Amino acid sequence: MALSPLIGRLVEALRCLPGVGPKSAQRIAFHLLERKRDAALELARVLEEAVAAVGRCESCRTLSEDARCAICTSPRRDPRTLCVVETPADMAAIDASTGYDGMYFVLMGHLSPLDGIGPAELGLDQLERRLDDGEVSEVILATSSTVEGEATAHYLAEMARERGIRATRIAQGVPMGGELEFVDGGTLARAIMGRRDAI
């Protein structure tokens, strides 16, 4: 037992970080205490501030400390397209790399009845009201290509169709730089099925 009780508690508390087991938690604890005390204090302060202040954007449900996030309040975004994603991280990834300039709606998950996650938990009542507004003319379904993501997209497409709103699903196929040999069969099948005229 070469760890002092307080260091032991720090190691335990660091286990809340994703993918951090006992060994790495101990390594992180020593790293911070030996070399990064100022940064560790700053991290503690920002963590407290963020946990206290960050809530959900009331329009798109993404994580934000403002009542409405920067994208929802931006006058430069097109309110006629609404891209539905599962998580704030998906929203950040799409916004950082695609040039998409419409709005978002963040589900914070996907339909998963066995885990008790139904339409209410994903804020779909709020999404329905948004679609009823009449401003949205296309819903882009950017949920994951998993069974749950597909089921969620299917449900949402139905919701849009009932209101006469166009629903599109992001393309599935071979990833950029992906060598065909190493691409899984399901993806290859989708890529063949979704083939388009070569230019």
Next chain:
Amino acid sequence: MALSPLIGRLVEALRCLPGVGPKSAQRIAFHLLERKRDAALELARVLEEAVAAVGRCESCRTLSEDARCAICTSPRRDPRTLCVVETPADMAAIDASTGYDGMYFVLMGHLSPLDGIGPAELGLDQLERRLDDGEVSEVILATSSTVEGEATAHYLAEMARERGIRATRIAQGVPMGGELEFVDGGTLARAIMGRRDAI
């Protein structure tokens, strides 16, 4: 720009963790804010407490919130053997797995003149006073098998020899479970050189 300013600051602050780049910092930030708010608050509190309270043990220089750590104050440890290590992590590793029951001295680094780390920075004056006490009869040199670790061990061995104290170096050789084919040449050479009679 889909991250709010405060979440951006949290992502930046998380970069103080070892091996965490911008991508994983963002992943950690979302993970904590979406699912682990209580744990994140607890982490912030323990971080602040540890940074404020954890200093160095005045006997062995390891990280501890007590003036003297649990090992230095234990009546069950043998004060005649002193194991010199580079870091608190090395001390924890040796103590967890070897059954060693003597005392420790933690250098918090190794001699590295080019980086301005000389005997004073490693607390070697304190180590000298400890050796002069006359209680220690063996110094185990458990610094790393790197160039700097070897140089440090050499320096410490000299320091012990001047006082007529036995200095030993931990054994170098093939690691447990290591297949010879994959062991590097330097290690193999040490293993041959340090061979012992088979029982």
